[in-house]
Amino acid sequence: STTYRVCTLPGDGIGPEIIAEGKKVLAALGEKYDVEFVCEDHLIGGAAIDATEAAGGPVSALPPETLEAAKASEAVLLAAVGGPKWTDTRMGAVRPEQGLLAIRKELGLYLNLRPVRMFDALIDASTLKREVLTGVDLIIVRELTGGLYFGGHERTMGVEGAGVGGTRGEYARDILEYSEYEVDRVVRWAFDAARRRRGVVHSVDKANVLDTSRMWREVAHNIAAEYPDVRLEDMYVDNAAMQLIANPAQFDVLVTENTFGDILSDEASMLTGSLGMLASASLGDGTALYEPSHGSAPDIAGQGIANPIAQILSVELMLRYSFGMDDAADELAAAVTRVLDEGWRTGDIADESTPAEKVLGTAAMGDKIVEAL
């Protein structure tokens, strides 16, 4: 039987509770498909900050051991990082998110994939009308190791003639930078994905203002020439923010810059009514990373009530993209759908019509899904 090493990163808040359910599902599927998944926990985020601080070594949100372990694994399963304990915004303070940004960069995860898929059973949980949501099935492909996140950041004191404000106080600068190469690989991935889907790519930019966007648009059009079976649509980012609400069913594959993707994918997540249902895959040329789209929800941590479904769906993406186990992935997706169709809910996705006995805790929801497999 095959053995896969999975580096599991519980992180903070509800992280340890939900990742346990992800492992449970992985174990069940491993047994069924005769694959052994060897999971090993490592520290990231606030948990890593606390541990490295206690050890008296350099404080880090991504200790070297964690990075080594991630690199030596076939896949990384992350839960969530962050919490009120580590919100120190003073210059120089180490923040949990730095662990996330660092692992993306260090593993070369240049692409974040977020599928936005509607579950019929939950369609009324959305603030959007049912008729707008019918037929929504899109993926957002976000560039993840470049753009405004990684072009450089600085704060300086004002100098004569430096800009509006002159010598008055401080200046800050963040640089949005791309090479053609970086744009090419992520847009190409989007075209390949569209070819296996409904054949439409929306390339989202701000080419009426930004040079990076004008270059992005040129690269996209060059690639489009190689994919006569895929339709390319350019769309301005402000218009995309509108269209995602006005007519989300028009999208198949949406590809965009890091910051634009951060904003648009969170916006799009609202179509489904709950962040608790969405998973993401961060892919590159080596080990990939899978995580829920939601945060660490420190307010409900330790109560056993968090929704583990996004974490479980990130396992689905792992099966698909890291292990090529499409059958197991399909089966897992079907199991989640069935459990929801049967009316089982966690607190965040329950409504007035949900009978109390159908509301499950974190572990019970994980068990139900394993049962449905």
Added chain:
Amino acid sequence: STTYRVCTLPGDGIGPEIIAEGKKVLAALGEKYDVEFVCEDHLIGGAAIDATEAAGGPVSALPPETLEAAKASEAVLLAAVGGPKWTDTRMGAVRPEQGLLAIRKELGLYLNLRPVRMFDALIDASTLKREVLTGVDLIIVRELTGGLYFGGHERTMGVEGAGVGGTRGEYARDILEYSEYEVDRVVRWAFDAARRRRGVVHSVDKANVLDTSRMWREVAHNIAAEYPDVRLEDMYVDNAAMQLIANPAQFDVLVTENTFGDILSDEASMLTGSLGMLASASLGDGTALYEPSHGSAPDIAGQGIANPIAQILSVELMLRYSFGMDDAADELAAAVTRVLDEGWRTGDIADESTPAEKVLGTAAMGDKIVEAL
């Protein structure tokens, strides 16, 4: 009687049609309030590109005469710029939007104000559920002459060691830059506005990634200390994109960076169901500029069917912010509401339940509103 000079900029597409209705309303109110509004048309956008090209002079989307006239006026009323005729994206080509960006910069319009207000009569036109929209009344304050739009843009060829991609092809860079001074004046304006409204400011940033955002946040907190009666909430831009759909009624005044504001204000416009209803004011220390939030809609230009309401509501903002004529502004807003309540519609905001005789063209809608005054 007082005389005010208004520089009117019809621009492109439906621009000339809708600005005519704006002038009509201005004339009617001028009579009523014993004020003379002297409107003078000037060229901007594609229309200016064509005219300057035909004249054989330097091609410009904002000719010097227009800028002079704008500066010499008490207010500027703009319709819309752009169209398929001028979408040449080649380097060096003059584009209509450059006229818009240039007039903002040249007039020092450092703040764009966009009120998002629900009209009861149109609440069902939104793709969001009625219950989510109840009580929505927010303004977005967008920084308009700095940020990612104005920090500098460049394209260069790759050089050894320049970044991901090395010497492969081109690089592009856009700089997001702010001075404390630039942040201070726009955030302060937001606090002043909140004090006259419901007393809440959401300062939207990406302080977990950007240095400009961390500086922005510090400036906002320093200002908050001077406004004990206003509540300041920091919000990440990705979360704001979610919250605007999940629970828009929580917002009173939202203040943010130029690009973030561009994206979020278009997103928020969808709450009202139609871009045809939203106006914006661009304010600075001198002459202010008022325009609809929508574009030049070249596909319906010249047909007399465009919705002039956003243009008319931009006149309302002009009365308020440039002329301190709050009574006239209130009266105009009430007239628009009454016309909608009576069931009058333009094509874009009509639905299956609208009887054919209630669907008006551009000029007829302008007349109805003047009649209701």
